[in-house]
Amino acid sequence: MRTSRRGFVAGASAFAVLGTKSAFAQKKYDDGATDKEIKLGHTGPYSGPASSYGQIGKTIEAFFKSVNEAGGVNGRKINFITRDDGYSPPKMVELVRQLVEQDKVLCLFNTLGTPTNTAIHRYMNQKKVPQLYVATGASKWGKPKEFPWTMGFQPDYHTEGVVYAKHILANVKDAKIGVLMQNDDYGKDYYEGFRDGLGKETGKIVKHVTFEVTDPTVDSQVIQLKDSGANVFFNIATPKAAAQAIRKSADIGWKPAQYLNNVSASVGSVMKPAGLENSQGIITAQYLKDPTDKQWENTDDFKAWVAWMDKWMPGANKADANHVFGYAVSNLMLETLKKCGDTLTRENVMKQAANFQKYKLPLLLPGITINTSPTDYYPIQSVQLARFKGETWDLFGDVMSAEGS
Amino acid sequence: MAASSKKWVLGIIVLAVLVPLLQPVFPDVVSNYRLFLVSTMIIAAIAVLGLNLLTGFNGQFSLGHGAFYAVGAYTAAILMDKLNVPYWATIPAAAIVCFIVGYLFGLPALKLEGHYLALATFALALAVPQILKYKWLEGLTGGVQGIVLMKPEVPFGLPLSEDQWLYYFCLLVMIVLFWGAANLLNSRSGRAMMAIRDQYMAADTMGIDTALYKTVTFGISAAYTGIAGALSACAIAFVAPDSFGIFLSIKFLIGLVVGGIGSLLGSVLGGIFYVLVDNSAQSLTQFIRNDLGLPFDLSAYTVFGVLLIAIIYLMPMGIAGGLYMAYRKLRGARA
């Protein structure tokens, strides 16, 4: 591959300088780590059309504040630097270079978006700065051979698409599938996974329609899907469009078997707005606990999360699944840093990130754990199917694990 | 006046050439990141200049220059990706492609004025990302995933960093383009362009072929902005439809207005501002939140909006206009 020579030289020399400085202290540091603090870099879309995901960054910020309050990690405070990328790849490049070269962060953590992370993918690997637990489900983040400094977090969209396809093949007779897809990276990943899952049966997709994020409604698309005679509906849309599609199909009397991508599986921001009566029976795949789902109310990790939210993010909407996501992924980062001990080098951060066995992360569904290795850069690879019933998701079947795609 | 301003320009250019060489002396001040940031400012300045040629000097309105920027960027990216054309050769190619696109777009635009032209260009800016994703072009454009490129390498074994080289390359392109624009504006054609802006009817009766001038200006303007797009493709080493949303065009417009409409210097200032305002809004927000301890959750986007309004308040004619007024006041006070 074309990964660089220059990047290697730069990284090595920086290492040499720092290495001599702290040689006799038994502690090892790269840029961004000292006896007192650890610098983490982050970007998120606080403005622009994707700004609802800005909540993740805010959760992480609050999380590390709470960690610092409690004494930090191995005696070091976390300096969490977050910036607004507006979901724009060029802006991302600029900000990330600033984080890496000016602010000199130890690593990037949970930067959000597929196109944005793609723009810095090669740069991070040239600079050998960890790009950890990125907030996107594209499958390209788990390729340790080509990109050893980049790791994903959530189950990738591709895998999820495969899971739905398998379920349809096994359960729906004479499936005629209609797909609604957001016309971007994320939609495409799902769709391709779905097609792969269907294998030879891709002919079962009778209609595939797309929409743009700027489209005010997806009514016209749903009408086309109904008209195609489909009896299965795979809904690859972000919350707003997903809810619109569910409601519209009910409005025009189209009653297919519905599959909804996990991105929009929030009860509070999709199922309720779409109308609970319209949402019955929809199937999705889950890996995190839905904050509006009453069945988790008495589990320990969920109670801890609620208490944490009350204290550190008072006034924030607990129905927003982004808070769950941010909290869970922050816990993973925290654990990674803890495991690093006093060896806070970028290499060690990557090594520890790639060394989780059956780690129980708070707020993951029962039975789902974090598993990584130097050859497996997909921390979460399991999902469980759930069917919407009443006001909550009803998990069914086994936890399904797909081998990395 | 003209001679002294020439001296100034030369001085600034010499300074701009020398600054990166100070890197070994002040590694933290003249860092690679800062040079990269200045390169993005230069790129923005070129794009704003393109818009300025059209709006500031020819009186045609555009809310869609992001489209030409995108076309330039993709032209460069596709040539590098598919045909292995060296990056520097993609610049003239992008210019030609964008000139043609701009010229063709200028033809129907002739019939449209003011708000209607704004709509037409706006539509263009909306359409381009969709066209880039169009099914039959995916093979070429990479569809939603875009194209990942290599950054330009330092030629001839020069002892420069990648960012230093990129900076020099952008600077060179900018000097050539600004020089070209200055000469164009000083020529007969340039005066005709401005006559069309100021007195449309009069220009028509003076025997100026207004249709030709307007369409050619559209072409040149598009070419300038397209070159900026191509440079950005080189600098960012990645193009994707998400990079060219409608807000890009709006940012160019902000750069144009805040820098100074109808001023070459204004285009440079606009380019700098365009890059800085985002960053300064973010640092300002952080400052207000952390240091002033505001209990309210202030977003950088709010600060950005307030900054924009404040600048128009202080300098309704843009920074260049504001500087000019300040200069006149100073001289007036002395006289």
Next chain:
Amino acid sequence: MAALLEVSGLKAFYGQTQSLYDVGFEIPMGGITTLLGANGAGKTTTLRAICNMVRTDGTIRFDGKNIRGMATEEIVRQRIAHVPEGRGTFTTLTVDENLRIAAYTRKDKQGVKDELERVFVYFPRLKERIQQQAGTLSGGEQQMLAIARALMLKPRLMLLDEPSFGLAPLIVLEIFRILRRINEEEKVSILLVEQNAALALDLATHAYVLETGKVVMSGPSDVVKNDENVRKSYLGY
């Protein structure tokens, strides 16, 4: 006879350039006064200055009250009607709307109705065209509409800027006849700016001559008419 409008030390500026230097005159109650002068002498500017449509300095007293610096719309509410040059009508509004908008400041509905009837007595032609858009009227009709609209304000003072501009001589005569009637019957004082000095001097009782932003001569119109300089410069004989 008391002066309705007293102007003294009036200066006016367009941006940085000054176009009136120390203009002073008085308009008697009930009379017709005319301002004469070459192009660019500042006649139009003087009218505009009275209505605060340019930046001014000096004093302007209307009925004993200083109105300089008041907003245009407030000055109009003192019942000073300004008929600007180039016939100021709202071209996209109908004749009826043009007249009704002038009564916008008035509260008495019945008064407005009566006013409308009276205006049509002076300008019967407008009644025929009441639903037409003002922009479709002929030049003379538009001028009549402009004057009619000024009348709807029930003005005490009417400022007229070049009412004869670009109109056929017969129409001009008709308009001037009407102006005289208005002056007499409605007791409206008139300040008239006019290129056609002969016509203006015939109509007016008093005249002032402006040159480059200053009053250079004034007096009853008979006297001014017979002044040699005036005859040479403005009357052409």
Next chain:
Amino acid sequence: MEQLLQQFASGLANGAIYACVALALVMIYVSTDHINFAQGEMAMFSTYISWQLMSWGMSFWVAFILTVMISFAMGVLIERLILRPLHNAPVLSIIVVFIGLLAIFNSMAGAFWSYLIKEFPSPFPKSEFGIAGVIGAHQLGVVLVTLIVLGLLFVFFRYTPLGLAMRAAAQNPQMARLVGVRVDWMLALGWGLAASVGAVAGIMVAHIVYLEPNMMGGILLYAFASALVGGISNPAGAVAGGFIVGILENMVAYAGNQIEKATGVYIIGNGEKLTVALIIVIFVLTVRPAGLFGRVVVRRV
């Protein structure tokens, strides 16, 4: 055939949304000669206000009326405080101010009410409105409300002295001053009206697209096109323009769909429908430069 009917109805419903926002744009344009890019965000903000009022226990219509009034005040205030001091600034500078306002409203709404989508109620009972399977109750309601707003505006501008004064002030501000119209206040009033109409639009739209800070982003683009198609200074034209754009867009998608069905070749689809609709709009404008229903007004030189 059923699809054609449904697509047409859905286009009509979308068109009503565009028409409503376009009306607000036209309001500001006729009174101040500006196209307000912040219009959509102002409407969104108003909608949040009504949501807040309802969550405090007010009924839909009470909240609706109160919101329209609050929005009116908000529009007047914005004009007086922010735009008044800039009345001599060039058009493009004003546009930048609008963009600033857009950013502020958008982020403030996000900060106050979060970016999570919210349900917004519909006041139209399902049983009495709508034609089953073709057009929903709310969609039909929106069409009606749009037409009612248009009617009210028509009566206001045509038959009331204030409406007349506003038209006069817009057409020739200097002359309007000379008949005693307080032109400055007319501008502020225009802003107030536009904000009110925008609030109505937002409240009607929110049930369909859900309430969130970015809900107006896409819609404003369509409204902009609608207003221009209809002739930017003509309220009735804007409404007609809205319906035309809404229906056209769906028809483009429908046609593409039918072609693909018949020939199996993909030519245009949902990804391109906006582009194609806009191309048609621009083509129309090059033929009729003042919009379909606009009059060519001779420009003062």
